[in-house]
Structures are given as structure tokens and as C-alpha cells.
Amino acid sequence: xxxxxxxxxxxxxxxxxxxxxxKTLLAVIRxxxxxxxxxEGCSTGDCGACTVIVDGEPVTSCMMLGVSANxxxxxxxxxxxxxxxLHPVQQAFLExxxxxxxxxxxxxxxxxxxxxxxxxxxPEDEMRHALGGNICRCTGYTKIIEAVLSAAETMxxxx
Amino acid sequence: xxxxxxFEPKTIGEASSxxxxxxGEAELLGGGTDLIIGMKDRTVTPKYVxxxxxxxxxxxxxxxxxxxxxxxxxxxxxALERSSIVRERYTALAEGAEEVGSIQIRNLAxxxxxxxxxxxxxxxAAALLVLDAQVNIADGxxxxxxxxxxxxxxxxxTVLQAGxxxxxxxxxxxxxxxxxxxxxxxxxxVMDLAFVGVATSVSLSNGTVADTKxxxxxxxxKPIRATNAEAIITGNSVSDNLLQQAAGAAxxxxxxxxDLRCTAEHRREIVAALTKExxxxxxxxxxx
Numbered sequence: 001x002x003x004x005x006x007x008x009x010x011x012x013x014x015x016x017x018x019x020x021x022x023k024t025l026l027a028v029i030r031x032x033x034x035x036x037x038x039x040e041g042c043s044t045g046d047c048g049a050c051t052v053i054v055d056g057e058p059v060t061s062c063m064m065l066g067v068s069a070n071x072x073x074x075x076x077x078x079x080x081x082x083x084x085x086l087h088p089v090q091q092a093f094l095e096x097x098x099x100x101x102x103x104x105x106x107x108x109x110x111x112x113x114x115x116x117x118x119x120x121x122x123p124e125d126e127m128r129h130a131l132g133g134n135i136c137r138c139t140g141y142t143k144i145i146e147a148v149l150s151a152a153e154t155m156x157x158x159x
Numbered sequence: 160x161x162x163x164x165x166f167e168p169k170t171i172g173e174a175s176s177x178x179x180x181x182x183g184e185a186e187l188l189g190g191g192t193d194l195i196i197g198m199k200d201r202t203v204t205p206k207y208v209x210x211x212x213x214x215x216x217x218x219x220x221x222x223x224x225x226x227x228x229x230x231x232x233x234x235x236x237x238a239l240e241r242s243s244i245v246r247e248r249y250t251a252l253a254e255g256a257e258e259v260g261s262i263q264i265r266n267l268a269x270x271x272x273x274x275x276x277x278x279x280x281x282x283x284a285a286a287l288l289v290l291d292a293q294v295n296i297a298d299g300x301x302x303x304x305x306x307x308x309x310x311x312x313x314x315x316x317t318v319l320q321a322g323x324x325x326x327x328x329x330x331x332x333x334x335x336x337x338x339x340x341x342x343x344x345x346x347x348x349v350m351d352l353a354f355v356g357v358a359t360s361v362s363l364s365n366g367t368v369a370d371t372k373x374x375x376x377x378x379x380x381k382p383i384r385a386t387n388a389e390a391i392i393t394g395n396s397v398s399d400n401l402l403q404q405a406a407g408a409a410x411x412x413x414x415x416x417x418d419l420r421c422t423a424e425h426r427r428e429i430v431a432a433l434t435k436e437x438x439x440x441x442x443x444x445x446x447x
Contacts (some may be wrong), residue, residue: 001162001163001164002164002165004165020162021162021163021164021165021208022160022161022162022163022198024160024195043199044196044199045192045196045260045261045263045264046350048261048263051263054266057237057266058262058263058266059263059264059266059267060261060263060264060267063191063192063195063196063264063267064191064195064267065165065188065191065195067165067210068188068191068210068212111262111263114262115262129348129349130262132261132347132348132349132350133260133261133262133263133264133349133350134261
């Protein structure tokens with residue numbers, strides 16, 4: 001089957017690839033580019049573990065074709081920190097213990113980052129609702145919510 | 160996922176020709192949130208996938224007081240829920256869009272896909288019914304417009320003919336004295352399908368309801384209008400008793416099935432409850 005040339009950026013780096021149309025964006029990120037921070041959980045869009053940010057908006061990368069990323073800007077968990085300095089959402093997850101096995105964590109962090117970039121003043125109930133597309137099977141969510149609230153505080157202070 | 164040839168046509172005509180050429184072996188790709196899942200579990204196995212993303216003019220929301228609202232078929236659910244004009248004047252549509260999946264899914268899923276898929280439980284369908292939406296359909300040769308009420312034929316079936324593509328939705332302007340609401344009964348607050356969805360739209364004149372439209376989703380082979388309930392409300396001023404009668408009429412006009420989600424009897428009760436609640440809210444919103 002014919003591969004398609006695509007050109008897009010991942011974490012600011014230009015990627016020029018030939019991809020099979022059936023490869024999801026998730027597969028391209030993990031298997032072709034080798035960035036394995038983004039996780040595959042359910043592969044049906046229900047769990048949010050594969051969340052990446054495309055052109056500023058969070059999407060489930062298991063539900064998007066790699067060829068559809070052509071011309072777009074993709075940010076993964078590997079692309080949100082600066083050298084020697086974690087992103088406020090990452091720092092908050094670390095400090096609050098917002099994870100146990102860690103498999104859902106990259107997706108949660110990307111969803112939370114997108115949410116707080118959009119509105120760092122989001123009320124807690126709306127924040128909980130907005131993170132409803134991310135599932136954690138370990139924690140019971142308490143520490144995750146604490147982490148996102150703490151990150152929001154930091155991001156408001158930095159704004 | 161099985162492999163397939165991927166096309167990104169630049170015009171409706173080109174997309175339509177590909178659809179005609181490859182017939183039943185081709186699928187249109189909008190946001191992909193239904194199609195890609197179906198391709199993964201191999202319930203859908205197209206040899207050709209035709210993306211509509213590069214066809215110009217299929218994404219966006221425009222409004223003016225004369226022509227009303229136009230929403231392109233490729234418009235994302237997330238854009239609808241964030242649009243101030245949709246929230247203010249076409250509230251039920253914003254609320255329907257907001258009920259779909261998660262934010263991550265709503266950044267991919269399109270209004271056209273939600274409707275063209277033909278699901279009787281589509282969250283935006285009840286809203287489009289009560290907002291008088293016209294469905295814009297095109298192929299390479301021309302365009303036609305179908306009222307949303309006539310668009311659905313049955314579960315998964317629509318009036319779209321071979322080579323036809325749903326391009327957008329038009330809704331007439333709404334008076335200041337109008338209001339609408341969509342409510343969805345579900346178990347999970349996010350990422351659930353509708354057990355029942357009800358949208359109601361009203362416009363008021365001199366203290367009475369001049370026009371009522373009630374749309375029901377997930378309780379018939381296709382999204383339907385509860386016309387008997389509408390007739391009970393229209394021309395009257397709302398009272399608890401009147402809305403109770405209308406709620407009963409809406410439940411009677413529904414024809415739900417029992418499935419693993421809940422029984423038909425329970426669905427009818429929910430239709431009644433949501434009809435009353437959405438009608439009260441729609442009237443309250445029209446008065447603001």
C-alpha cells in the first residue's frame with residue numbers, strides 16, 4: 001500500500017516521514033519517531049492515555065491517522081519541560097504524588113496542561129468534568145486532582 | 160487496522176467522484192472518531208479512505224441576522240460548544256455538542272460526522288431537530304437541502320445517495336424571545352452514550368408559547384419530533400399541569416427499545432421527565 005509523505009513538527013522538531021495511511025498518529029509518534037512517553041491504553045479513545053496536543057488542542061492520538069498530522073504542530077509529554085525544569089503540571093504531579101503505576105500520567109498531564117493553558121482559573125468541578133476523558137485505574141483520582149489544582153495555582157502565579 | 164489507499168481531495172467534486180468510483184469500498188473520513196474505531200475492530204474495512212479535511216469551506220460557524228446560523232460539516236464539536244453565538248441563540252446545539260465524548264474527542268469529532276453516521280442516539284440530532292436545521296448536501300454536479308427531520312431513514316441510514324456528501328447545516332435566525340435546552344440521561348457524566356436525549360426549543364409572544372419544538376434521541380429508530388407534545392404546549396402559557404400533559408404525550412410518541420443500557424419502560428419515563436424539564440428551562444431562557 002502506498003506510503004504518504006508527511007511533514008509536521010513534534011515538540012518543535014520538523015519530521016519528514018513516509019507513513020502507511022493505517023498508522024495512527026500514536027503509532028507514528030511511538031514506533032516511527034521513537035517517542036514512547038505517549039501511551040496506548042484502550043486504543044478506542046476512551047482512556048485518554050494517548051493524549052497529545054495538536055495545534056494547541058488536546059486530542060486522543062489513537063483516533064487520528066498519522067497522515068492527518070501533515071502540516072500540523074504536535075506536542076507530546078517529552079516536549080513540555082525545559083532543560084532542568086519540569087512543566088508546572090509535571091512538577092505538581094511529582095510533588096503531590098499524582099500517580100501510582102504512571103501509565104495514565106502522560107495523558108493526564110497533557111490534558112491538564114491544555115486545560116490550564118486555556119483557563120488557569122477553572123473551577124474545580126469544571127476541571128474534574130474536563131478531565132473526564134482520562135482514566136486512572138490505580139489512584140482513585142484524589143492525588144491527581146490535588147496535583148492539577150496545585151499546578152493551576154503555580155500557573156496563575158506565573159501568568 | 161487493514162491497510163487502505165488514502166485520498167485528500169481538494170474539492171467536493173473530486174471527493175464525490177472518488178466516492179462514486181470506489182462505491183461500497185470507500186469511506187469518508189471526517190473527524191475519524193467513529194470510522195477509525197470501526198476500522199480497528201474491523202467492523203468497517205474500506206479499501207479507500209477519502210478525507211474531507213482539505214476540501215475548503217467545510218469547516219466554520221457563521222451567523223447573520225438575516226440568514227441565521229451556518230455550521231460546516233467538518234466543524235469540530237469543541238468549536239460549537241465554544242462559539243458564543245451558538246451558546247447564546249442556539250443553546251441546545253452547544254449543549255448537544257458538549258455531551259459528546261471527552262474534550263480530546265470533541266477536538267476531533269465533527270458535527271457532520273455525528274449526523275451522517277445515522278445514529279438515533281446522536282447528541283446533536285435532537286438539537287438540530289428543534290432548531291429547524293436544514294442539511295446541505297452536495298455532489299460534483301449540484302447541491303440540495305433536506306430538513307433534518309427528513310434526513311434520517313432509520314438506524315445508520317440516511318437520505319445520502321451514492322456520491323453525495325453532507326457539507327453543512329443552516330438554521331434560521333432566532334428571535335430574542337426564544338430559548339432552548341438539550342438534556343441527556345446517562346450514567347457517567349462524561350464518555351457515555353445517551354440512554355435518552357431530549358431537546359426543546361420555544362419562542363414566546365405576549366406571555367404565551369408561540370412555537371414549541373421537542374426533539375427526542377435514542378428512543379426511536381431515528382431522532383424524532385414529539386409533535387403531539389408540541390401541540391399541547393403551543394398557544395398556551397406554561398403551567399405545571401400543561402407540561403405534565405406534554406411530557407406524557409412525548410413519552411407516548413416515543414418507541415424505545417429495551418437493551419443492556421435500560422428497559423423501554425424506563426426510557427419512556429425519562430422522556431417524560433426530560434421533556435418537562437427542558438420545556439421549563441427553554442421557557443425560562445426565552446424570558447431572559
